[in-house]
Amino acid sequence: DVKVTQSSRYLVKRTGEKVFLECVQDMDHENMFWYRQDPGLGLRLIYFSYDVKMKEKGDIPEGYSVSREKKERFSLILESASTNQTSMYLCASSFRGGRAQEQYFGPGTRLTVT
Amino acid sequence: QQPVQSPQAVILREGEDAVINCSSSKALYSVHWYRQKHGEAPVFLMILLKGGEQKGHDKISASFNEKKQQSSLYLTASQLSYSGTYFCGTETNDKLIFGTGTRLQVFP
Numbered sequence: 720d721v722k723v724t725q726s727s728r729y730l731v732k733r734t735g736e737k738v739f740l741e742c743v744q745d746m747d748h749e750n751m752f753w754y755r756q757d758p759g760l761g762l763r764l765i766y767f768s769y770d771v772k773m774k775e776k777g778d779i780p781e782g783y784s785v786s787r788e789k790k791e792r793f794s795l796i797l798e799s800a801s802t803n804q805t806s807m808y809l810c811a812s813s814f815r816g817g818r819a820q821e822q823y824f825g826p827g828t829r830l831t832v833t
Numbered sequence: 834q835q836p837v838q839s840p841q842a843v844i845l846r847e848g849e850d851a852v853i854n855c856s857s858s859k860a861l862y863s864v865h866w867y868r869q870k871h872g873e874a875p876v877f878l879m880i881l882l883k884g885g886e887q888k889g890h891d892k893i894s895a896s897f898n899e900k901k902q903q904s905s906l907y908l909t910a911s912q913l914s915y916s917g918t919y920f921c922g923t924e925t926n927d928k929l930i931f932g933t934g935t936r937l938q939v940f941p
Contacts, residue, residue, distance in 0.1 A: 723874075734846070736920055750928075752926070752928070754931075759933060759935035760933060761835065761838075761920060761931050761932055761934045762875070762920060762922075762931040762934075764928060764929075764930070764931075765930075767926065769927065774927075777928070778930070790869075796918060804910070809874065809875070815927065817927070818862070818882075818924065818927070819865065819880075819922070819924040819927055819928060819929050820861060821877045822867075822875075822877065822929065823877075824863075824872050824874035824875045824876070825874060827874060
């Protein structure tokens with residue numbers, strides 16, 4: 720059974736803290752994605768990676784960075800958390816097939832920055 | 834740019850039908866549909882490819898009009914289990930741009 724796991728379901732951090740969100744997939748997928756989900760705005764792509772150590776900016780990369788040192792793991796980093804980064808963060812993965820493939824999502828991390 | 838979904842919300846009685854639309858300002862190569870139940874992760878429903886046929890998933894089907902740059906999701910004889918938020922995703926360079934979602938609630 721395919722599986723994408725995220726390190727925490729709920730996280731509370733203070734403004735200015737450095738925050739790490741971890742995502743692990745066990746499907747040997749090449750592509751991994753980080754989305755942010757806010758009411759009324761849908762799913763917005765922050766960053767994605769199509770291979771180890773490769774990354775591309777999505778639609779809203781400001782204030783975020785990512786790291787992919789191993790194929791199965793994709794980390795999202797908030798260098799200095801701010802209150803406007805309070806949101807639900809979803810990780811997803813897919814095969815790389817030349818066209819967009821079915822994405823498998825993790826359960827999400829609800830981050831609150833106070 | 835995000836595709837636009839309409840309506841934003843739908844309320845149905847069990848057994849009723851619904852249509853959710855997804856429109857893009859850009860040429861579409863494919864459209865993906867996902868459903869997210871409350872408190873859960875989004876789950877893939879189907880992909881519609883440019884030049885492809887209408888697809889179905891149980892009593893949920895979809896169409897893709899390349900000329901109009903839009904896709905529609907049809908839910909027939911809705912069931913309680915259809916409740917959730919539906920997202921369309923349009924393909925751009927191996928990644929998806931998701932719409933803002935349509936919240937569907939089905940009541941007994």
